[in-house]
Amino acid sequence: DQQVKQNSPSLSVQEGRISILNCDYTNSMFDYFLWYKKYPAEGPTFLISISSIKDKNEDGRFTVFLNKSAKHLSLHIVPSQPGDSAVYFCAASASEFGNEKLTFGTGTRLTIIP
Amino acid sequence: KAGVTQTPRYLIKTRGQQVTLSCSPISGHRSVSWYQQTPGQGLQFLFEYFSETQRNKGNFPGRFSGRQFSNSRSEMNVSTLELGDSALYLCASMLAGAVTQYFGPGTRLTVL
Numbered sequence: 001d002q003q004v005k006q007n008s009p010s011l012s013v014q015e016g017r018i019s020i021l022n023c024d025y026t027n028s029m030f031d032y033f034l035w036y037k038k039y040p041a042e043g044p045t046f047l048i049s050i051s052s053i054k055d056k057n058e059d060g061r062f063t064v065f066l067n068k069s070a071k072h073l074s075l076h077i078v079p080s081q082p083g084d085s086a087v088y089f090c091a092a093s094a095s096e097f098g099n100e101k102l103t104f105g106t107g108t109r110l111t112i113i114p
Numbered sequence: 115k116a117g118v119t120q121t122p123r124y125l126i127k128t129r130g131q132q133v134t135l136s137c138s139p140i141s142g143h144r145s146v147s148w149y150q151q152t153p154g155q156g157l158q159f160l161f162e163y164f165s166e167t168q169r170n171k172g173n174f175p176g177r178f179s180g181r182q183f184s185n186s187r188s189e190m191n192v193s194t195l196e197l198g199d200s201a202l203y204l205c206a207s208m209l210a211g212a213v214t215q216y217f218g219p220g221t222r223l224t225v226l
Contacts, residue, residue, distance in 0.1 A: 043217035099213040104157040
């Protein structure tokens with residue numbers, strides 16, 4: 001049972017344009033969401049997070065939007081740069097279960113075309 | 115501050131053997147979690163240790179075990195290796211009371 005879903009395995013975006021990565025979840029107990037970026041042969045690198053009490057969080061070129069009623073979150077990268085090419089994972093946790101237990105999506109491979 | 119370190123980075127074992135992986139968390143982080151990454155399943159939570167105690171556990175068989183030492187360093191052990199255990203094993207550390215985990219580079223385990 002995949003509680004966190006990233007339905008697009010891959011995405012290609014022109015350099016300078018906006019990249020939008022999507023994530024859906026099924027467990028309404030999740031109250032904290034994170035995005036990680038992963039390059040080959042490296043561990044995931046934390047990008048940005050959002051608590052369920054907010055609907056938007058911004059950090060430089062990265063913005064995460066949360067729609068609790070739809071159980072949907074998205075990561076916007078503006079403008080997209082070649083160095084953004086990587087696999088992006090969405091993750092969720094629940095205070096009830098322990099925030100140390102992250103449930104991950106299967107990832108979206110983002111390719112930025114120069 | 116140094117990041118999370120994992121040793122070894124690569125390991126090749128044969129079926130039936132056992133293996134021990136090591137993780138040193140970021141200084142000051144007392145929570146250490148372990149994840150398995152496979153192409154088909156993504157990242158799956160194995161277990162988490164805090165102050166030498168296992169606080170949370172994922173849905174993995176008992177062949178997967180771990181421990182944490184007083185200096186917060188953690189080890190993960192897999193006994194009676196199976197071909198399906200081939201994966202990237204990732205360790206993450208977190209400050210007490212925080213919600214953001216920071217990952218190490220992983221140990222790539224290949225079981226032949």
